[in-house]
Amino acid sequence: MPSKNPPDARDLIDKLSGAFPGVLFQLLRSPRGRYRFPFASRGILELFEASPGKVLKNASPLFAAMHPEDRDGAAASLEESARLLLPWRREFRVVLAKQGIRWRLGDAKPERLEDGGTLWHGSFLDITDRRRAEEALAESEDMFKLFLEHSPIYVFFKDHEIRSVRLSRNYEKMLGMPIGEILGKTMDELFPSDFAKSMIADDLKVLKEGEMVEVEEEFGGRFFTTIKFPIIRKGKPPLLAGFTIDVTERKNLEAQLRQAQKMEAVGQLAGGIAHDFNNLITVITGYGELLLSKHPESDPERPCIEEILKAGDRAARLTRQLLAFSRKQVLKPQVVSLNDIVEGMGGMLERLIGGNILLESSVDPCLWPVLVDPSQIEQVIMNLAVNSRDAMPEGGSLTLSTSNVTLGEDFVRDHKGSRPGPHAVLTVRDTGTGMDEATASHVFEPFYTTKETGKGTGLGMATVYGIVKQSGGYIAVESAVGKGTTVRIYFPRAGMGR
Ligand SMILES: Nc1ncnc2c1ncn2[C@@H]1O[C@H](COP(=O)(O)OP(=O)(O)OP(=O)(O)O)[C@@H](O)[C@H]1O
Ligand SMILES: [Mg+2]
Numbered sequence: 001m002p003s004k005n006p007p008d009a010r011d012l013i014d015k016l017s018g019a020f021p022g023v024l025f026q027l028l029r030s031p032r033g034r035y036r037f038p039f040a041s042r043g044i045l046e047l048f049e050a051s052p053g054k055v056l057k058n059a060s061p062l063f064a065a066m067h068p069e070d071r072d073g074a075a076a077s078l079e080e081s082a083r084l085l086l087p088w089r090r091e092f093r094v095v096l097a098k099q100g101i102r103w104r105l106g107d108a109k110p111e112r113l114e115d116g117g118t119l120w121h122g123s124f125l126d127i128t129d130r131r132r133a134e135e136a137l138a139e140s141e142d143m144f145k146l147f148l149e150h151s152p153i154y155v156f157f158k159d160h161e162i163r164s165v166r167l168s169r170n171y172e173k174m175l176g177m178p179i180g181e182i183l184g185k186t187m188d189e190l191f192p193s194d195f196a197k198s199m200i201a202d203d204l205k206v207l208k209e210g211e212m213v214e215v216e217e218e219f220g221g222r223f224f225t226t227i228k229f230p231i232i233r234k235g236k237p238p239l240l241a242g243f244t245i246d247v248t249e250r251k252n253l254e255a256q257l258r259q260a261q262k263m264e265a266v267g268q269l270a271g272g273i274a275h276d277f278n279n280l281i282t283v284i285t286g287y288g289e290l291l292l293s294k295h296p297e298s299d300p301e302r303p304c305i306e307e308i309l310k311a312g313d314r315a316a317r318l319t320r321q322l323l324a325f326s327r328k329q330v331l332k333p334q335v336v337s338l339n340d341i342v343e344g345m346g347g348m349l350e351r352l353i354g355g356n357i358l359l360e361s362s363v364d365p366c367l368w369p370v371l372v373d374p375s376q377i378e379q380v381i382m383n384l385a386v387n388s389r390d391a392m393p394e395g396g397s398l399t400l401s402t403s404n405v406t407l408g409e410d411f412v413r414d415h416k417g418s419r420p421g422p423h424a425v426l427t428v429r430d431t432g433t434g435m436d437e438a439t440a441s442h443v444f445e446p447f448y449t450t451k452e453t454g455k456g457t458g459l460g461m462a463t464v465y466g467i468v469k470q471s472g473g474y475i476a477v478e479s480a481v482g483k484g485t486t487v488r489i490y491f492p493r494a495g496m497g498r
Helices: 009-019 043-048 052-056 060-065 068-084 128-150 171-175 193-209 248-294 302-325 338-344 346-353 374-391 409-414 437-442 460-470
Strands: 022-029 035-040 088-096 100-112 118-126 154-158 164-167 213-219 222-233 236-246 334-336 357-362 370-372 396-407 421-430 474-479 485-492
Touching (some): 022 043, 043 060, 043 118, 060 088, 068 100, 154 171, 248 302, 302 460, 338 374, 338 421, 370 485, 374 421
Antiparallel strands (some): 022 035, 088 100, 100 118, 154 164, 154 236, 396 421, 421 485
């Protein structure tokens, strides 16, 4: 049937509300607080699975459809809207037989009636999709926040003006200020100027050329590897994102490993040479002695032959040191206390170091026994003492001490070549010149010396190293220019599976 033109009011309402993607309604609250819907469009069937007729006399089917957790809040907000005559707007869940849990938005304006009742005109809309999208977004933001909170690597986002916009929590420790203060600051404000400059140059490269950059950085005495890349966004300036890993530990271990490999290679070389050399010296001294026996005391050529033999003797001593370094010596190990060795050497050491150096020793009376060749350990102590003496031309103090220590996995991981377990430690400490990093890194190499020609052969520490290694021990040198030198030697406790 063709509709009237223009339609009457009832017809208009029917048509409009039929086209409306939700429910249009009139809600009435009686002065006694009872609710009903004098009008509800047919959309209520879909949104609340109730017919307009069912809520005409009593709104309770609609309240009943509300989620139990949202019902009281919705009712209270309606009461408030009625009292203050303020617009009502509320998001709430419904639990429906067919559709399950869904989200609805109620929106209505109240007016006061003559009898004291309240009448709202408004709408309900289905906002399930929007709410679910918001929840998914909140969930992913939540996850991202937790990621930044707990990430063990450093994660950062910067805007196109190279200001930090998001950061992982661990930056607080690195920079020593709360994240809130770091955000928005430029790199100049956060890092030393040289470092900031190179960082900004890298950042600009990433943003301008749109390429990933990988850099090695050094900051606060630690080493980092950083990877940064651009994030291009539609209709927005690009972002820069990246992460930074602290590689200090790894770098140290690599350096230690290189050092150990070098010592191994040099040791083999030195051992090989010393062996051949020893054979030659045996020939030289053998024939030298033969010659000597054929020349009577009065023979003017005798002094020449004696010089040859003296030189042969010195050469033999050198090769013995080389053999010690390359760990090719014959050791006569026995179970002893390092304390006995240290105490037995007192007098000799005092003569060795001279009058202007104070010799002190403190031994642990409960020191664990070790399995070593005592005469070799004496040689170790002598070499160390001579080095200390040479490092203290103006005097100072030399301290020998012993103690027990049990090396843990952490120590072993950071000190390549050491082994876990109980050890007796011999510590030789001087207050001398100390060594710079370069010297310290070469100190165990044979023939490495900083002393003038004729003063040192550079075999002292190489010998020490060889003896310690061959005895199953571990040696660590701690030194800095002007701060003196501390040498610690760890010998495994005897009787513990050795
Ligand atoms: N206690 C120390 N204080 C400062 N520097 C040291 C110390 N011990 C060793 N060094 C440095 O390490 C270098 C190597 O020591 P090493 O004992 O191997 O050789 P040397 O003392 O030079 O010669 P040699 O011991 O063969 O007579 C020394 O030349 C010195 O520079
Ligand atoms: Mg020396």
